[in-house]
Amino acid sequence: MKYLLLKHYRGGPAPVHGRPEMDRWTPAEVDAHMQYMNDFADRLRETGEFVDSQALAERGAFVRADGPGRPPVTDGPFAETKDLVAGWMVIDVESWERAVELAGELSAAPGAGGEAIDEWLEVRPFLTGVPGQE
Amino acid sequence: MNESLLRELVPAVIGVLVRRGADFASAEDAVQEALIRALDTWPDDPPRDPRAWLVATAWRRFLDAVRSESARRDREDAVEAEPPAAPVSGADDTLRLYFLCAHPTLPSAAAVALTLRAVGGLTTRQIAAAHLVPEATMAQRISRAKAKLAGLPLDRPGDLATVLRVLYLVFNEGYGGEVDLAAEAIRLTRQLAALTDDPEVAGLLALMLLHHARRASRTGPGGRLVPLAEQDRTRWDTALITEGVAVLQGALARDRLGEYQAQAAIAALHADAPTAAETDWPQIVGWYDELLALTDTPVVRLNRAVAVGEADGAHAGLAALAEVPDDVPRRTAALAHLRMRAGDLDEAAELYAAAARAAGSVPERDHLTRQAARLRAATRRREGLSGSS
Numbered sequence: 001m002k003y004l005l006l007k008h009y010r011g012g013p014a015p016v017h018g019r020p021e022m023d024r025w026t027p028a029e030v031d032a033h034m035q036y037m038n039d040f041a042d043r044l045r046e047t048g049e050f051v052d053s054q055a056l057a058e059r060g061a062f063v064r065a066d067g068p069g070r071p072p073v074t075d076g077p078f079a080e081t082k083d084l085v086a087g088w089m090v091i092d093v094e095s096w097e098r099a100v101e102l103a104g105e106l107s108a109a110p111g112a113g114g115e116a117i118d119e120w121l122e123v124r125p126f127l128t129g130v131p132g133q134e
Numbered sequence: 135m136n137e138s139l140l141r142e143l144v145p146a147v148i149g150v151l152v153r154r155g156a157d158f159a160s161a162e163d164a165v166q167e168a169l170i171r172a173l174d175t176w177p178d179d180p181p182r183d184p185r186a187w188l189v190a191t192a193w194r195r196f197l198d199a200v201r202s203e204s205a206r207r208d209r210e211d212a213v214e215a216e217p218p219a220a221p222v223s224g225a226d227d228t229l230r231l232y233f234l235c236a237h238p239t240l241p242s243a244a245a246v247a248l249t250l251r252a253v254g255g256l257t258t259r260q261i262a263a264a265h266l267v268p269e270a271t272m273a274q275r276i277s278r279a280k281a282k283l284a285g286l287p288l289d290r291p292g293d294l295a296t297v298l299r300v301l302y303l304v305f306n307e308g309y310g311g312e313v314d315l316a317a318e319a320i321r322l323t324r325q326l327a328a329l330t331d332d333p334e335v336a337g338l339l340a341l342m343l344l345h346h347a348r349r350a351s352r353t354g355p356g357g358r359l360v361p362l363a364e365q366d367r368t369r370w371d372t373a374l375i376t377e378g379v380a381v382l383q384g385a386l387a388r389d390r391l392g393e394y395q396a397q398a399a400i401a402a403l404h405a406d407a408p409t410a411a412e413t414d415w416p417q418i419v420g421w422y423d424e425l426l427a428l429t430d431t432p433v434v435r436l437n438r439a440v441a442v443g444e445a446d447g448a449h450a451g452l453a454a455l456a457e458v459p460d461d462v463p464r465r466t467a468a469l470a471h472l473r474m475r476a477g478d479l480d481e482a483a484e485l486y487a488a489a490a491r492a493a494g495s496v497p498e499r500d501h502l503t504r505q506a507a508r509l510r511a512a513t514r515r516r517e518g519l520s521g522s523s
Contacts, residue, residue, distance in 0.1 A: 022503050022507065023486065023487040023503050023506035023510065024507070024510055025507050026507060027504055027507045027508045027511060029507070030500075030507045031356075031358075034356055034500055035355075035356050038357070055499075057492075057493075057494070058491050058492075059492070
């Protein structure tokens with residue numbers, strides 16, 4: 001079963017330790033954080049559970065059609081939008097429990113002072129393309 | 135026979151099929167199929183004459199395709215309509231393929247893919263893996279590109295500038311999947327330099343060699359980006375640097391300067407400095423002036439401003455940067471660097487953090503975040519010291 005682990009710049013429940021501001025950490029703390037993220041992905045590659053991981057830039061906009069023969073309308077980017085996705089990891093695991101376990105691990109990446117940041121990650125199961133057995 | 139030798143045969147074999155009357159699109163498909171078969175069977179059953187094997191297999195594939203029910207009418211007409219091509223050498227065939235695959239009417243992603251397949255002899259699967267797209271998507275991109283080229287004659291020279299741009303794009307795509315695209319770009323540019331007589335081809339080859347020489351030192355543990363000034367210069371590949379400098383000198387001696395030669399000259403000056411502090415920045419600024427005269431772009435102005443900052447001090451660099459439009463990528467990062475050199479650490483940290491938010495790649499973003507963190511740590515230490523005194 002595939003799950004999306006979604007990381008947000010903003011949005012979701014209130015952060016438990018405040019928003020991590022990486023540029024205010026020490027260089028060693030920044031390195032430790034990045035190493036943790038890389039190691040996590042490597043471990044999932046080894047267990048055969050890794051599918052994909054991508055980071056998104058903060059910039060971007062909302063776009064919609066505006067009728068035939070007219071150019072699309074764009075809106076944003078919004079400096080204070082409530083929800084802003086930062087990136088994702090797709091994992092392919094045995095169960096919802098395993099997905100939650102891994103999201104918990106990823107959330108506990110170290111931050112300032114080496115303490116776990118415990119950030120909220122959104123976990124969403126993929127809908128499959130094959131109908132289930134009756 | 136190893137895979138790269140097999141790949142080198144591909145453009146010549148396409149040329150043979152085209153001269154026998156196949157249209158380019160069908161010939162290229164047939165050779166790709168023969169190539170995949172070769173990769174599959176040669177390890178156990180190597181042919182005596184690899185080139186003849188590829189020609190025979192591809193030609194059979196082509197004839198099968200022509201005979202197949204759905205394709206019969208179109209293709210037989212095409213074969214009949216094609217004027218008999220004059221006998222030409224394999225080298226000419228290969229050169230024409232470069233021009234055709236990088237035709238100015240093609241979008242650059244399509245030109246890159248087609249060049250890698252028809253000139254580079256890579257399989258669609260390898261090209262797709264290197265670009266992180268599904269194989270079916272890449273196959274479609276290539277076949278649409280070939281449809282766009284249908285009817286274009288294969289027998290006249292094209293636009294060398296587009297060919298060089300495509301090769302440079304391939305080089306900058308770097309490493310993805312099992313194929314090292316930077317090394318592949320160097321191979322294709324080296325081959326092109328042997329086929330043409332233009333100093334800009336040599337300039338591009340020199341530029342690639344000089345950049346490639348620094349590759350091992352450009353990334354640290356965990357894939358982190360190491361800026362030029364902090365690279366371990368003992369890890370630079372001196373053989374590549376020597377070759378790059380020699381190729382560049384040969385090109386410059388012909389006195390027809392172009393932008394790739396000017397960029398290679400800048401790369402050569404960096405390669406020549408035993409330490410970052412010994413870099414000949416005034417001469418680098420001089421080459422940026424040459425480059426500006428050849429191609430006045432905001433990116434060249436931005437890079438020149440950074441060089442001016444090193445040659446004449448941060449304030450001179452900031453003055454030069456003031457001439458660069460705000461929306462040029464990496465301008466904020468350059469401003470942060472110059473502010474830091476000018477001693478405005480707080481402002482530089484803010485700028486680095488802003489540059490990180492606007493970065494276009496993960497390694498750049500992480501590097502800029504580290505720079506911001508480093509400067510903030512330095513200012514905290516300084517405040518701590520002044521607070522205790």
